[in-house]
Amino acid sequence: MHRLACLLPLLVACSSPSAPAGLAEIANGHLQVVDLSYPLNESNPYWPGENYSSFRFETIATLESDGVYSGVFSMPEHLGTHLDAPNHFEADQPAVDEISLQDLIAPMVVVDVRDACQGNADYRLRTADLQSWEAQHGRIPEGAVVFALTGWGQYWDEYNRYKNEDAEGQLHFPGFSDEAAAFLVTERSIKGIGIDSLSVDFGPSRTFSVHHIVNGAGGYNIENVANLEEVPPSGAWLIAAPVKIEKGSGGPVRGWAVFESR
Ligand SMILES: [Zn+2]
Numbered sequence: 369m370h371r372l373a374c375l376l377p378l379l380v381a382c383s384s385p386s387a388p389a390g391l392a393e394i395a396n397g398h399l400q401v402v403d404l405s406y407p408l409n410e411s412n413p414y415w416p417g418e419n420y421s422s423f424r425f426e427t428i429a430t431l432e433s434d435g436v437y438s439g440v441f442s443m444p445e446h447l448g449t450h451l452d453a454p455n456h457f458e459a460d461q462p463a464v465d466e467i468s469l470q471d472l473i474a475p476m477v478v479v480d481v482r483d484a485c486q487g488n489a490d491y492r493l494r495t496a497d498l499q500s501w502e503a504q505h506g507r508i509p510e511g512a513v514v515f516a517l518t519g520w521g522q523y524w525d526e527y528n529r530y531k532n533e534d535a536e537g538q539l540h541f542p543g544f545s546d547e548a549a550a551f552l553v554t555e556r557s558i559k560g561i562g563i564d565s566l567s568v569d570f571g572p573s574r575t576f577s578v579h580h581i582v583n584g585a586g587g588y589n590i591e592n593v594a595n596l597e598e599v600p601p602s603g604a605w606l607i608a609a610p611v612k613i614e615k616g617s618g619g620p621v622r623g624w625a626v627f628e629s630r
Pocket of ligand 1: 446450451452591618
């Protein structure tokens with residue numbers, strides 16, 4: 369059917385190439401698009417664990433000297449806006465290159481917990497927050513990716529403030545609660561969760577239980593998400609494009625939030 373519809377005009381005059389309606393609407397600017405990724409640079413926050421390091425970039429050719437501009441970069445998989453593959457915390461789960469492309473497109477649910485995080489850096493998004501989102505916007509769609517909008521992104525440009533380490537070496541920033549993560553994977557069959565802070569587990573976590581719950585169910589996490597406050601609470605779609613590292617535990621991700629202009 370589609371084939372015929374395309375071939376017939378070709379014989380006459382093929383004025384414009386056909387594209388799935390939604391994609392054409394993105395490309396021609398009729399749909400709104402928000403960039404969910406921060407630019408990579410050497411001052412990006414990263415997980416302050418052993419063997420982790422900052423983003424590095426070195427220019428290896430310049431237009432002036434070489435007639436071509438080119439660089440080389442290195443970074444941990446879990447730096448900047450990035451995706452945790454299901455194999456990050458659980459064995460026998462897909463690596464980043466094994467996540468299906470269909471699973472990287474999903475309805476976006478944005479749960480605004482900025483007020484709760486204002487006076488409590490260690491706030492964890494609760495099931496009650498999900499229930500009040502559902503009271504307003506309807507049931508969380510199956511296969512959604514659920515984002516916590518904590519407001520922590522305001523500190524993105526100050527690594528020390530962003531990781532918020534106390535004198536005892538404990539980090540403090542908001543995350544998801546275990547019960548909310550468990551509810552989402554068991555009761556709502558989500559594809560993953562995301563957050564505008566350093567980790568989906570709150571700063572003081574030592575067990576990374578939220579990572580285990582989501583990865584254990586075959587889901588992924590997206591961390592250090594940018595511009596979440598520009599995305600409507602419901603109705604947007606996520607397109608996530610992680611770098612395809614063979615057997616990787618994750619990697620930097622370019623993310624689009626796509627929605628109808630209101
Ligand atoms: Zn990660």
